[in-house]
Amino acid sequence: MNAGASQLSDGEWHRLHPASPLLKGGIVFIAILGAVVANLRERLLGLFVPRLDDQGNPIDYILGHGYVIQALLVIIVVLLVLIGGFYVSWRMHSFRITHEVVEVRSGVFIRTNRKARLDRIQGVNIVRPLLARVFGAAKLEIDQAGHDANLQLSYLDTRAADQLRKEILRLASGSRAADASANSAGVAPGSLIDRRLEEFTAPHHDADTPPESIVTMHLGRLLGSMILGTGSVIAILLIAGAAVWISLTGDLFILFLAFPSVIGFGSYYVRRFTRSLRYSISGTPDGVRVGWGLLSTTNETLPPGRIHSIEVSQPLFWRPFGWWEVRVNRASHSRTRGADNQANTTLLPVGNLTEVTKVLELMLPELVGAESVSMIERGLRSRGGDDGFENSPRRAAWLRPFSWRRNGFLVTPGSFVMRRGAVLRSFTIVPKPRLQSVAIEQGPVLRMLRLADLHLHTVHGPIRPHLDVVDLDVATRLFGTVSAAAVAAGQIDTSHRWRAGEAAS
């Protein structure tokens, strides 16, 4: 099935890559079957052929008694049933893409049918596990809002997957312009082997515009950020605790308890390292593209307006180096979680101020210009004072002895900005059209100090945008400003069809 994507998105039903059943677990199944047969063949044969016990080796037995034909027949029948099953399940699994929806139907005995509206797409993900890369196949995942509401096309031909992503994004963008380049999905010159090699080595295969990453991951910084991250600090504390325990009691039993967690930590670091090493982020006309992974790669496209909140934060020991991490709240919660089984909420695993600024500018296009760059810089590093943010009053020091100077709120033309924390610094941005609701709260202690907490509600995720201990009058005023701005921004927002406003060209 090497059909071009222009044919894949023509509204008719299409099938997946023929190797899909094998890639989805068929190989594992066959390997298990092989192992079982290899280990238990004597027992198994013994079940069917009781007299075998006298003979020892079943091969000798078969040859000796002239059962060769029967044995071969059994093997052939089993293989045929397996292949037939795979073939039927592949035949019954089909998808189509129209101007409104992507639809998948699958299942042999239990039929399932899933439709995804194109204007509700939260992201398009191309995952290429190692084994699938060998076959030149890729998994296309269409993120939808909601828990486990994603739509997977596994597997497709790599080229077809890239073209299909482009087509889906084009249809979803609301741009009605006929895209001539979509028809150029011809077969590249060269033999099959050459093509496979080329696809395997290309990190993020995109037929016409391979976007340049705006951030490059340095090996040293990645290693350093992992060693100095919160997880490592906890691990070091645990190791120190265990060492003290052993030296005091001379009891080595604790090592047995520690063994599984060492394996856990180790595999976490290896995964994180291989995943982040070839990290890339770049802007395309249809959204930001984030790539991950060394052996198994993930390549995710987030159309504009799919980020519900962004947080830049800094673990304690990253501070001397000026490193930051960028995370996001998104409406889709993928169960497969991309390559290497990590949540897809980290946008930049580690970066310095310049890179964070670049990423923020890419994610929130209204944050452009010297003013917003200095705003980001102040949001991240300022110690507080009179710097444009509405900071907490001095009496908030009773509750936030270190961070009250910095604890501030800012309303920019496109978003709400909050900065918190003097020791563990963080900086949260909520785009105005993505705000779901806003709340102010006050308990008895805050009432005594004439303060209030401000909460901005977005979809569920690692970030909980809020600002504590705000001056009461400021909080009440912000509550009014924010709720009015959220209503206004929600009504003029067209990012669900992000290019609908453009003239057809």
Next chain:
Amino acid sequence: MRRIELADAEWTRVSPKLVAVDLLGAGIFFVIAAGAGAAALLLLHVLWLAIALAAIAVGALVNLVLVPRRVRAIGYQLREDDLLFTRGIMWQRFVAVPYGRMQLVDINRGPIARGLGLSELKFVTAAASAGVTIPGLLEADAEKLRDHLVSVAESRRAGL
């Protein structure tokens, strides 16, 4: 003025019958806690358990006394483009939800509330933490409010 007060808010309060519902609920809890405390003291002779249960019972009693005021503090207002909701005296909370953010509206009726003809209306958005649940609405009012919310949400529909 140390409390949160919104200048131009005209609250619609919920039905006073909600006091009876909440009183009954809190009363049952008080009776259970007090009864268990008495049992612990007289039958089991476990002093610490009796003291703990007595503390819980006193808490329930204070709660019982505060119920009427707390019910009077619940209020909502249908503004031009959003729903404003408040509750709490000691722990005040104000929420503003734009109508266009509505994903669905639930109407629930508990057994006691149903006996008094009350309903609870839950306004659900894509954010789990908003928690706008208006208790103590008369059944007819709740249905009218639901239909109104659905119609204004339809005319102001926004994406996620």
